[in-house]
Amino acid sequence: MSIRPIVVKIGGALLEAPEALDAFWKGVADLRREAPVVVVHGGGPQATALARRLGHQPRIVQGRRVTTELDLQILQWALRGELNLRLVAAALQHGLPAVGLAAADGGTLRVRRRPPWTIEGETVDFGFVGDVARVEPALLRHLLEGGYVPVVAPLGIDDEGQLYNVNADTVACALAEALQARAFLLVTETGGVHRNPDDPSSLLPHCDRATFEAGLRDGWIGGGMRVKLEVAFQALDRGIPEVHILAPDDLLARRRATSVVP
Ligand SMILES: Nc1ncnc2c1ncn2[C@@H]1O[C@H](COP(=O)(O)OP(=O)(O)O)[C@@H](O)[C@H]1O
Numbered sequence: 235m236s237i238r239p240i241v242v243k244i245g246g247a248l249l250e251a252p253e254a255l256d257a258f259w260k261g262v263a264d265l266r267r268e269a270p271v272v273v274v275h276g277g278g279p280q281a282t283a284l285a286r287r288l289g290h291q292p293r294i295v296q297g298r299r300v301t302t303e304l305d306l307q308i309l310q311w312a313l314r315g316e317l318n319l320r321l322v323a324a325a326l327q328h329g330l331p332a333v334g335l336a337a338a339d340g341g342t343l344r345v346r347r348r349p350p351w352t353i354e355g356e357t358v359d360f361g362f363v364g365d366v367a368r369v370e371p372a373l374l375r376h377l378l379e380g381g382y383v384p385v386v387a388p389l390g391i392d393d394e395g396q397l398y399n400v401n402a403d404t405v406a407c408a409l410a411e412a413l414q415a416r417a418f419l420l421v422t423e424t425g426g427v428h429r430n431p432d433d434p435s436s437l438l439p440h441c442d443r444a445t446f447e448a449g450l451r452d453g454w455i456g457g458g459m460r461v462k463l464e465v466a467f468q469a470l471d472r473g474i475p476e477v478h479i480l481a482p483d484d485l486l487a488r489r490r491a492t493s494v495v496p
């Protein structure tokens with residue numbers, strides 16, 4: 235059996251913060267002493283910023299982008315183009331042999347078009363948003379065995395060769411499952427789940443399903459954190475033994491993190 239890697243996902247908001255990014259790459263370098271590392275990055279805020287510069291206002295429903303043909307192009311430019319390459323450059327500066335790719339590369343992440351969802355009585359067609367169909371991890375395994383650090387942009391592909399936008403947390407979870415990761419780390423600005431999103435001292439050291447459901451019901455868990463926790467529980471269900479939501483400077487110690495537990 236191949237070595238079990240650590241899959242680390244970094245959200246787009248952090249990618250504009252040089253100090254956070256520096257801490258992140260230092261943390262990845264430390265983690266690599268434990269196990270090979272796969273990095274998956276987001277870039278939602280960057281795609282939105284580029285869209286606005288082009289005079290287009292994207293529509294986001296429950297944390298997911300309604301992806302028109304133009305949105306899909308913008309994601310390719312912003313994420314696979316600019317952001318992915320910028321991350322590779324920064325990783326190399328930290329001595330990490332990073333290789334940039336999209337989840338579509340090597341047919342790694344196969345998706346199918348998401349059927350319309352009914353949300354609060356409205357039918358929402360998300361356009362070019364893909365749901366995971368299957369993962370072919372051979373390319374990632376080759377890279378890990380060669381000592382590289384794959385840096386993955388969240389664009390999948392269907393069996394007809396159409397590219398799709400996929401939420402980066404979802405991509406990271408699918409790759410973690412396919413690679414049977416030893417740990418799945420979701421790196422985000424807030425550093426974890428807070429009982430009061432405005433109070434940094436209210437960080438939860440653990441979050442189980444009952445707490446998640448209470449947070450949704452009482453309104454203190456929402457937005458991107460809802461998607462992140464859904465994905466985190468899915469990873470636990472699929473056999474990933476350790477799942478944490480944490481800050482970029484805490485990758486190795488995981489002391490101030492929220493551990494997601496069943
Ligand atoms: N209870 C909570 N604790 C922490 N963050 C929360 C909570 N509820 C909602 N959030 C929101 O979720 C966001 C994290 O999700 P998201 O923006 O998708 O992050 P990323 O870009 O890192 O993936 C936070 O910035 C915060 O606004």
Ligand SMILES: CC(=O)N[C@@H](CCC(=O)OP(=O)(O)O)C(=O)O
Pocket residue numbers: 244245246247275276277278279281297298299309363388399400401402403458
């Ligand atoms: C379907 C969907 O919503 N995809 C996301 C992909 C980027 C992402 O997930 O970026 P963050 O991790 O920075 O939020 C989007 O279009 O914004």
